[in-house]
Amino acid sequence: MNKRFFLILVLMIGWQAVKAQKSIEEATQGTEKKEGFFTYYWDEKNGKVWLEIDKLDTEFLYVNSLAAGVGSNDIGLDRGQLGGTQIVEFRRVGPKILMVQPNYSYRAISENADEVRAVKEAFAESVLHGFTVAAESEGSVLVDLTPLLLSDAHGVANTLSRSRQGNFRPDASRSAIYPPMLKNFPKNSEFEATITFTGSGAGGYLRSVTPSSDAVTVRMHHSFIELPDNGYEPRKADPRSGYGTIRYMDYATPIQENIVKQFTRRHRLAKKNPKAKVSEPVEPIRYYVDRGAPEPIKSALIEGARWWNQAFEAAGYKNAFIVEEMPEGADPLDVRYNVIQWVHRSTRGWSYGSSVTDPRTGEIIKGHVSLGSLRVRQDFLIAQGLLTPYENGTTPDPRLLEMALARLRQLSAHEVGHTIGLMHNYISSTNGRASVMDYPHPLIELQNGQISLKNAYDAGIGEWDKAAVTWGYQDFPDNVDEDKALDQLIEDQFKKGLQFITDSDSRPIGSSHPSSHLWDNGKSAVEELNRLLQVRNHVLKNFSEKNIPVGAPLATLEEVLVPMYMLHRYQLEGAVKVLGGTYYNYKLRGDSQPLPSTVSKEEQEAALNALLRVVSPTQLAFPEHILKIIPPRPPGFGRSRETFNGRTGIDFDPVAPGETVAGAVMSYIFNAQRATRLAQQKAMNPEQIGLTDVINTIFSSLFNVTYANPYYLHLNHATQNQMVAALMDLYKSNSASTQARAEALNGLLKIKQFAGNNANGSEASSNAHYRYLNHLIELFIMNPQELEVQNALSPPDGSPIGMEAESWCSFSDN
Structure with missing residues (x-):
């Protein structure tokens, strides 16, 4: 076959292939x-x-x-x-x-x-x-x-x-x-x-x-x-503003400038008249609530989300934020709709606000809120424990539903806040509920010897929220220097006492800010913990069969009891951060925010005393009348994640819940990072409280006391065990400094000596307990990495009390 014939053959085959290629019209017939x-x-x-x-x-x-x-x-x-x-x-x-x-x-x-x-x-x-x-x-x-x-x-x-x-x-x-x-x-x-x-x-x-x-x-x-047009103007990020960001590396950046670029995540919003103090928007931000949410829940979600219009009004907009019911037949995943969706799960869980965001600019194209439907039932349950709601048998006190719906309004506003660009602001509770972007624990008040829930949750947007929306969405005239104007808005916030501290600085483990916490109330975490303990004692004293309806298995009192016994769990997480704590903010060079400062010795000692009050047997023990009315679990009502863990089988365990609380407190106090900070702050300032001071104070509170009540004695032994376990964990931790580990070992040796000296007393259970501690520490010193210490039982589910926080039992940051 010659080359000319071969070429002709190839061309013919190619022509036939092209001819065989169908048109789109032909291929899509039918x-x-x-x-x-x-x-x-x-x-x-x-x-x-x-x-x-x-x-x-x-x-x-x-x-x-x-x-x-x-x-x-x-x-x-x-x-x-x-x-x-x-x-x-x-x-x-x-x-x-x-x-x-x-x-x-x-x-x-x-x-x-x-x-x-x-x-x-x-x-x-x-x-x-x-x-x-x-x-x-x-x-x-x-x-x-x-x-x-x-x-x-x-x-x-x-x-x-x-x-x-x-x-x-x-x-x-x-x-x-x-x-x-x-x-x-x-x-x-x-x-x-x-x-x-x-x-x-x-x-x-x-x-x-x-x-x-x-x-x-x-x-x-x-x-x-379709990608958005070029009409959106990106806004440079500022860590003080409270907004989430997009970031990328720009290799065309001059050497003297930061190669990492960050821009604020926010919706597109512009005034029809940027020069006007108040103007309607060119196009409002419009949200839609899931038609699948029943009443009165749907109305609560709409009302809470509409709070944000207050913030946009403060920023100079009229009718800029609109919330309506989803149109019939509309798809919630259609990008044209900002949606508040009502999501069902088999167990209560997190709600969250997510978005479709242009990765190039940070423009939010679609806000999408997912609200867990069982959350409202958890708030109802909390109110059920706080009050005596079934005085008349089966009709609950209307205040239960009122509190649950009040929380839903706040939750709706919170998650929508994420979808307009805002991060959590956990310090706002110290500013008088300045932001819905905090995680609010219900504010429970004792008035004239009665529980009041009238101020359980705030009703409306906070002052920080208004300032933040003004910073993020203010539309400046062309003749205004935007960078200077935005910086001035931040300075104005400082002058008003409005602060912003977010997630990584607010968890009980790892972070040290004494004012920024999840699920807390009050300006002082320690003062609020002491107040909440008084409320808790009142609630437990008045807890009775009337907390559940007639006809409910009596054992289900435990589900109502759990959040009451653990009522202080988040406030103590806040109080523990005062130990080794540092006041600080997201300061930029040249702004008016103060420099970091260590928490005073007096504040730290007050926090330690409050935490020791939490683990005292009088606080860990259940009132006798409660123990008498809770029977073993009946068939079909087994234990779940909403009940206490115990070591007594189907019977209610009166000690394990106290052990759980004590274990949490001790593990928080002797966390590796916190212990290292305590040791170092003593080295920097001999007048400050140090790790050994904390160990000695706790030792004195737990070991230099006696209890005639055998139940109290048993609980105190359990707390001593948790102190030992926490010190062992600290000694084994590579995250702790060698000095902190050394002081932990010294504390264990002190306890061992005490246990050895008190193993032959007049009380048999104490003798057994101290022999056990002496032997346990001896084994630990011989081979610390191999000894398996019995840890406290994990608590029932707590977070998410409302949203996306971690479970209390994890003792770790997200």
Whole structure:
């Protein structure tokens, strides 16, 4: 075969291949055409979605989410859960179409194309999916989108595996497109599919929420969204402002400037008249509440979310923030709607505010709130324990529902706050409830010997919230220096005493700020703890059968008792941070905020005394009348995460709850970082309280006392055990300084000596206890890493008392 003939043959074959390539019109005959941002076709006969791509090499937003979830807080796959917001584009390579995610974490903002290219080629992109061209017409190509829609784009299998719920993967034979939610609009195309995951080894959480635990079926939603236009003006981030941020590295930055760029996350909002003190917006921010929320809950959610209009009014806007019921038939995952969604789970859990945000600029395109429906029942339960609500048998005191709905209003406002860009502000409780972005514990007051809940939760937006929205959304005229104006707004906040401290500085472990805590009240954590102990004592003294309705099993009193016995749990977390604490803020050079300062010795000693009061047997013991009325659990009403853990089988354990509280207090006090701070502050200032001072004070309080009441004695022994266990943990911790570990060992030796000297007294149980402690510490000193010490039982679920905090038993930061 000569070369000329071979060339002719190749050309003929190529021509036939081109001729065989169908047009899009031919390939989509018999399908339902849906025109919009991306035109696509629903092929009902074959169960496929065909996507027409007329925007090659054009970036757009891609978001995946769960339209129908798993229903377990512990697993974390909720209805309405958003995945990450990704910028993607379709690129053609021969017969293939690649769906590529560019790397926006590393950029070069430059007019120099070579400089831009150098950065782009230095960091990896991600090809999220690949398609084969099935047809093309006039610059547009057709691909089968079905494989992407039926994939595990949301990472469900990884989530199940990570939460130890089994090994699962998508089953194509049990998965299909979900036609009712195939929708198209001018600026967004929406797709949805039913995805079934099959596998083995289903964990308990998964078994509890699935009809057949070897097959988990969810609905996965995919959104293709047009990128916003260039009309949005990014606002530079400020760590003092309270706003979340986007960040990236700009390699075109001059050497003398910071290469990391940060911008505020916020909605687009502009005044019609920027020069006017008060103006209507060009386009208001509009939120919609889930039609699936029942009354009176729905009205409470709407009312709470509308509080934010107060803040926008303070920022100079009129009618800028609107909240309404979701239109009938609207899809909550449609990017055009900011949504407050009512989410059901099998157990109470976290609520959260998430968003679809443009990764380039920080513009929030869609706010999406998920509120756990069982939270309102927990507040009802708390009120049920505080009052005597069933005096008349079965009709509850109306104040229970009033308090629960008051909390829902605040919760709705809080989570919406996240979706307009705001972070938590946990110090605001010291400013007289200055922000709904705090985690509020109900304010329980004793008035004339009676519990009052009339001020349990605030009603309205706080002063810090107003100042923060003004900083984030103020629309400045062209002749105003925006940077100077924004800085002045922050300075004005300082002058008003408004402060901002967020998550990492507010947890009981690791952080040292004495004024910023979760679920606390009052200006002083210590004073509020002492006050709350008085309230708790009153509640326990008056606790009775009347806390549950007639006809309820008497053993279920325990579910109501738990939050009453643990009423002080979060306030003591705040008080412990005073020990080794430091007052500080997010100060910038040149602003008027004060420099850091160590908490005074007097404040630290007052905190330690309050914590020792918490673990005194008089506080750990249950009143005798309560122990008499709680019987063992009846059939069908077994123990759960809402009841106390115990060591007495089905009988109510009167000691384990006290041991749990004591264990928490001791582990908090002797946390490695806190112990190191205590040791170092003594070295820096010999007049300050130090770690050995704390150990000696606790030792004296626990060991240099006697109790004639055997129940009190038993509880005191349990608390002594927890002190020993906490000191052992501190000694073994590599996170502690060697000095802190040395002082912990010295404390253990002091306890060992005391135990050895008191193991032959007149009281038999004390003799046994001290022999045990002496032997335990001796074994520990011989081989500290191998000795397994019995830890305190974990408490019943506490957080989320309302939102996304960790469980109290974890003793760790998020």
